[in-house]
Amino acid sequence: GENVEQHPSTLSVQEGDSAVIKCTYSDSASNYFPWYKQELGKRPQLIIDIRSNVGEKKDQRIAVTLNKTAKHFSLHITETQPEDSAVYFCAAVKMAGANNLFFGTGTRLTVIP
Amino acid sequence: ETGVTQSPTHLIKTRGQQVTLRCSSQSGHNTVSWYQQALGQGPQFIFQYYREEENGRGNFPPRFSGLQFPNYSSELNVNALELDDSALYLCASSAGQEIYGYTFGSGTRLTVV
Numbered sequence: 001g002e003n004v005e006q007h008p009s010t011l012s013v014q015e016g017d018s019a020v021i022k023c024t025y026s027d028s029a030s031n032y033f034p035w036y037k038q039e040l041g042k043r044p045q046l047i048i049d050i051r052s053n054v055g056e057k058k059d060q061r062i063a064v065t066l067n068k069t070a071k072h073f074s075l076h077i078t079e080t081q082p083e084d085s086a087v088y089f090c091a092a093v094k095m096a097g098a099n100n101l102f103f104g105t106g107t108r109l110t111v112i113p
Numbered sequence: 114e115t116g117v118t119q120s121p122t123h124l125i126k127t128r129g130q131q132v133t134l135r136c137s138s139q140s141g142h143n144t145v146s147w148y149q150q151a152l153g154q155g156p157q158f159i160f161q162y163y164r165e166e167e168n169g170r171g172n173f174p175p176r177f178s179g180l181q182f183p184n185y186s187s188e189l190n191v192n193a194l195e196l197d198d199s200a201l202y203l204c205a206s207s208a209g210q211e212i213y214g215y216t217f218g219s220g221t222r223l224t225v226v
Contacts, residue, residue, distance in 0.1 A: 004155075006155075032212060032213060034213065034215075036217075041219075042219060043117075043203070043217040043218055043219045043220065044156070044203070044217045045217070046215065049213060089155050089156070091155075093212050095212055095213075098212050099146070099161045099163075099168050099169035099210060099212075100146060100148075100158035100161060100169060100171065100212075101156075101158070101212060101215070102158075103155030103156050103157070104155050105153070105154055105155050106153070106154070106155050
């Protein structure tokens with residue numbers, strides 16, 4: 001099955017700075033890569049996703065980049081705000097016939113005001 | 114709210130006991146997936162139910178079992194509880210068997226003592 005590694009496990013940034021979280025995956029057939037944000041005591045929420053037919057996707061302050069050759073993808077958050085503080089999970093899957101996501105171990109992001 | 118709801122929110126059980134967790138899927142969703150999230154880890158896939166049938170299973174022993182009802186709500190049953198079963202149990206619903214569009218519930222925090 002797929003194996004997803006995520007780094008760093010913790011990340012602290014000053015408010016207004018950028019944050020980057022990186023994930024690598026093992027199965028070259030994986031073609032869907034979502035990112036989830038989980039605030040303390042709350043449900044994981046999808047914040048952005050990317051499919052393998054594009055290299056980058058952006059939604060306001062959040063962007064995701066994908067390098068299929070290297071089998072890694074990254075989440076970029078610009079102009080960070082205290083409300084960005086949460087645990088972020090990446091995931092990967094080959095969509096055809098898939099019934100589950102393979103998650104990374106998470107990154108705890110703290111934005112210092 | 115028409116999102117995914119889980120009950121109970123917290124539960125304490127003794128080793129060897131049995132537990133049933135419940136999940137109501139989001140309106141319009143007929144697929145429910147269950148995940149186990151140990152402390153500091155990403156969610157791990159337990160199994161998925163689609164139209165009342167099990168549709169895929171992760172690396173969990175048979176003492177983890179489930180059901181899906183005609184209204185697409187679902188139960189996760191765990192027999193012979195072990196200390197390592199202590200975790201946050203998340204269910205996610207989706208329409209059809211699509212991987213994208215997962216909507217997670219807030220989870221049930223199970224503590225086994």
